[in-house]
Amino acid sequence: MKYDQLIIYYFSGTGNARSAAIWIEKIAKQEGLKTHIINIDRFKTVDIPELTGKTLIGFCSPTHGFNMPPIVLKFLSKFPKAKNVDIFILNTRAGIKLYKLYLPGLSGVAQLLPALILRLKGFRIVGMQPLDLPSNWLFLHPGLKEKVVNSIYERCLGIVNNFATNILQGKRKYKALLSLPFDLVLIPISFGYYFFGRFFLAKTLVATDACNNCNLCVSKCPVEAIKTVDDRLFWTYKCESCMRCINTCPQRAIDTAHGFSGLIVVIVYVLIIPFLIFILKKFDILDVEKQSKLFEHGWHLITTAIFILLVFLSYRVLHFLMKYKIVNRIITYSSLSKYKFWRRYKPPEY
Numbered sequence: 001m002k003y004d005q006l007i008i009y010y011f012s013g014t015g016n017a018r019s020a021a022i023w024i025e026k027i028a029k030q031e032g033l034k035t036h037i038i039n040i041d042r043f044k045t046v047d048i049p050e051l052t053g054k055t056l057i058g059f060c061s062p063t064h065g066f067n068m069p070p071i072v073l074k075f076l077s078k079f080p081k082a083k084n085v086d087i088f089i090l091n092t093r094a095g096i097k098l099y100k101l102y103l104p105g106l107s108g109v110a111q112l113l114p115a116l117i118l119r120l121k122g123f124r125i126v127g128m129q130p131l132d133l134p135s136n137w138l139f140l141h142p143g144l145k146e147k148v149v150n151s152i153y154e155r156c157l158g159i160v161n162n163f164a165t166n167i168l169q170g171k172r173k174y175k176a177l178l179s180l181p182f183d184l185v186l187i188p189i190s191f192g193y194y195f196f197g198r199f200f201l202a203k204t205l206v207a208t209d210a211c212n213n214c215n216l217c218v219s220k221c222p223v224e225a226i227k228t229v230d231d232r233l234f235w236t237y238k239c240e241s242c243m244r245c246i247n248t249c250p251q252r253a254i255d256t257a258h259g260f261s262g263l264i265v266v267i268v269y270v271l272i273i274p275f276l277i278f279i280l281k282k283f284d285i286l287d288v289e290k291q292s293k294l295f296e297h298g299w300h301l302i303t304t305a306i307f308i309l310l311v312f313l314s315y316r317v318l319h320f321l322m323k324y325k326i327v328n329r330i331i332t333y334s335s336l337s338k339y340k341f342w343r344r345y346k347p348p349e350y
């Protein structure tokens with residue numbers, strides 16, 4: 001083996017990236033390497049075990065919005081510089097299985113940005129591996145069926161074992177670069193999502209009447225984003241939408257408020273914006289439709305700002321109104337995740 005020691009840092013919302021980190025650690029242990037596996041949940045400082053002998057450092061994380069989650073980017077930006085230390089990056093993505101076909105997720109800059117940050121810090125990148133573990137994105141779709149999850153897991157275990165064996169032997173593996181053309185196209189969306197995820201998606205999580213204040217979600221949240229305000233749970237802007245809370249709540253009391261989110265979109269884009277355009281035109285202030293391409297971009301920024309402001313205000317109002325049973329019921333039953341078919345995501349124990 002080329003290395004004496006392996007250090008893996010991981011962040012994992014619902015367990016996929018953690019599984020990948022454990023699988024790699026297992027192979028390293030079998031090969032007699034000294035291993036350290038470090039969860040970066042709620043990190044305050046970057047802890048680095050003593051670099052003895054030849055060390056390989058790995059980073060495992062889910063992909064969020066075609067990028068690494070903000071907590072990981074923050075961690076990497078604080079990671080100290082080092083000359084010529086080997087590293088690898090593994091991003092878990094939204095794997096799906098349709099009949100017998102395994103469909104991959106999309107990385108965007110989830111590999112490229114960390115690779116750039118670490119390269120600029122002096123590290124040598126020896127492995128870039130995407131891993132299509134089951135999608136956990138419960139805002140968009142129900143959790144995958146257990147049989148599908150198990151099948152995707154089994155396939156990924158083989159991929160990880162192969163990747164780990166190769167890089168531990170000193171071979172370089174850059175599977176992530178195969179999707180480079182797609183990833184480059186996704187760059188604008190990945191940066192847009194960085195704000196959209198935090199300012200909108202995170203504001204779709206609510207606790208329903210089924211919540212018994214066990215506070216498991218508060219204690220498990222990797223970024224301490226869930227607070228108790230007026231005896232009810234409130235998701236702050238720290239939320240990464242990692243889906244840990246909704247997937248692990250023992251009461252199924254956390255929902256993504258689809259009805260409420262849809263209503264906000266309709267209010268902003270069907271009522272407020274057209275009304276604003278109408279007023280500006282009527283009082284001869286500005287004819288939005290007749291402006292230049294450049295103005296169009298500026299106008300998008302303005303409408304996005306209006307949208308974010310409304311989400312900010314309405315989430316607070318909603319939080320206040322949820323104490324009334326009738327509002328709580330309406331929000332709960334207009335959320336798809338309330339219904340039984342909207343399964344929660346649970347990774348298998350491996």
Ligand SMILES: Cc1cc2nc3c(=O)[nH]c(=O)nc-3n(C[C@H](O)[C@H](O)[C@H](O)COP(=O)(O)O)c2cc1C
Pocket residue numbers: 011012013014015016017018061062063064065066067092093094095104105106107108133134135136137138197240241242243
């Ligand atoms: C908010 C959010 C955004 C996501 N964005 C992407 C994405 O851009 N591309 C992708 O392939 N998967 C995406 N996913 C799926 C996860 O990356 C994937 O399910 C991952 O394996 C979860 O890992 P974890 O269990 O360690 O959190 C997203 C999931 C969530 C919750």
